[in-house]
Amino acid sequence: DSKRRMRNGLQEFSPELEQSQQNRLRVETHLRRAADNDEFRLVYQPQVDLRHGTTIAAEALIRWQNHQLGEMRPDHFIGHAETTGDIVRIGRWVLNEACRQAAEWRDAGLGIIRVAVNVSYRQFLAEDLAGTVREALREHGLPGSALELEFTERVLIEDAPDTLRTFAVLRELGVILTIDDFGEGYSALNYLRRLPIHGLKLSQLFVEGVPGNHSDVAVCQAVAGIARSLGLGLVAEGIESEPQRRFMLELGVPVGQGFLFAPGLPPDEFARRMTTARV
Numbered sequence: 001d002s003k004r005r006m007r008n009g010l011q012e013f014s015p016e017l018e019q020s021q022q023n024r025l026r027v028e029t030h031l032r033r034a035a036d037n038d039e040f041r042l043v044y045q046p047q048v049d050l051r052h053g054t055t056i057a058a059e060a061l062i063r064w065q066n067h068q069l070g071e072m073r074p075d076h077f078i079g080h081a082e083t084t085g086d087i088v089r090i091g092r093w094v095l096n097e098a099c100r101q102a103a104e105w106r107d108a109g110l111g112i113i114r115v116a117v118n119v120s121y122r123q124f125l126a127e128d129l130a131g132t133v134r135e136a137l138r139e140h141g142l143p144g145s146a147l148e149l150e151f152t153e154r155v156l157i158e159d160a161p162d163t164l165r166t167f168a169v170l171r172e173l174g175v176i177l178t179i180d181d182f183g184e185g186y187s188a189l190n191y192l193r194r195l196p197i198h199g200l201k202l203s204q205l206f207v208e209g210v211p212g213n214h215s216d217v218a219v220c221q222a223v224a225g226i227a228r229s230l231g232l233g234l235v236a237e238g239i240e241s242e243p244q245r246r247f248m249l250e251l252g253v254p255v256g257q258g259f260l261f262a263p264g265l266p267p268d269e270f271a272r273r274m275t276t277a278r279v
C-alpha cells in the first residue's frame with residue numbers, strides 16, 4: 001500500500017492512512033454481500049477485425065453498482081476482492097453469467113460470438129478452475145470454443161502447482177486461452193513458451209503512444225514479433241484513434257479492441273450493434 005508510511009518500524013498515524021483503511025474496510029464489507037445482493041452486471045466490449053470492422057468476440061467486463069458506494073470500476077475493487085478471497089465467488093458468477101449470455105445470443109440467432117472472460121490468478125490458486133469451466137459450459141450447452149479466458153501475466157509467475165495441467169485441460173475443452181495486458185507485467189517468456197495458450201493481448205499502455213512515440217512503437221513491434229514467432233494470435237487493446245488502427249494493421253495485428261469501435265456495452269446494446277452490423 002503506497003499510502004502506508006513507516007517510521008522507526010512503527011506505522012505512523014495519519015488521518016490519510018486512517019481514511020484509506022476505513023475506505024478499504026467499507027469496500028470489503030459491501031463487496032462480501034454484493035453477489036448475493038445482485039449488485040454486479042457485465043458489459044461487453046467488441047473485439048473487432050481491424051481490416052473489415054466485423055465483431056468476432058465480446059469481452060465481458062464487470063460493473064458493480066452499490067447503493068452506498070455508487071458505481072465502482074473494477075480497478076477499484078478487484079484488487080480488494082483478490083486480497084479477501086471474494087474474487088473466487090465473484091469470478092464464478094462472472095463465468096456463469098457470461099456463458100448464460102453467450103448461450104442466449106446463440107439461441108437468438110445473433111451469430112457465433114465468442115465471449116472472453118477475465119480470470120484472476122487467485123481463482124487459479126483457490127479452485128479447480130478447469131472443473132468450474134467445464135461445468136459452466138455444460139450447464140449452458142456451449143462448446144468450449146464459445147469461451148475465451150484472459151489471464152494476466154501474474155498467473156505465469158505465481159506458478160500454482162498445476163497451472164500447466166489446468167491450461168492443458170482447458171485447451172482440451174476447446175477454450176481459447178490468452179494472456180491479457182501483455183508487456184505490462186513480468187513478461188515471463190520462459191513460461192510463455194511452456195504454456196499451451198492461443199494468443200496475447202497487447203497492453204493499451206503501449207498502444208496509447210503509437211504511432212508517435214518511438215519506444216511504444218518499439219515495444220509493439222517486439223510483442224508482434226514474439227506473437228509471430230511463437231505462432232500466437234494478437235489483439236491490440238485500447239485503440240482510440242484511426243492512426244492507431246492503421247498502425248496495428250500495418251504491423252500485422254489482425255484484431256483490436258477500443259473506444260474507436262465501442263466501449264463496454266450493456267447486453268441489449270451489444271446485440272443491437274450485432275444485428276445492425278449484419279444488414
Ligand code: C2E
Pocket residue numbers: 045060061062073074075078091094118119120150180181204237238239240257258259260263264
Ligand atoms: P482489461 O481486461 O485489460 O480490460 C480492458 C479495460 O480497458 C476495460 O476497463 C475497458 O473498459 C478499458 N478500455 C477498453 N478500450 C479502451 C480504450 O480505447 N481506451 C481506454 N483508455 N480504455 C479502454 P475496465 O472495464 O475498467 O476494467 C479494468 C480491468 O479490470 C480489466 O482490464 C480487467 O483486468 C479487470 N476486470 C474487469 N472485469 C473483470 C472480471 O470479471 N474479473 C476479473 N478478474 N477482472 C476483471
Ligand code: MG
Pocket residue numbers: 059118150180
Ligand atoms: Mg481483459
Ligand code: MG
Pocket residue numbers: 180181201203237
Ligand atoms: Mg487488457
Ligand code: MG
Pocket residue numbers: 181
Ligand atoms: Mg487492463
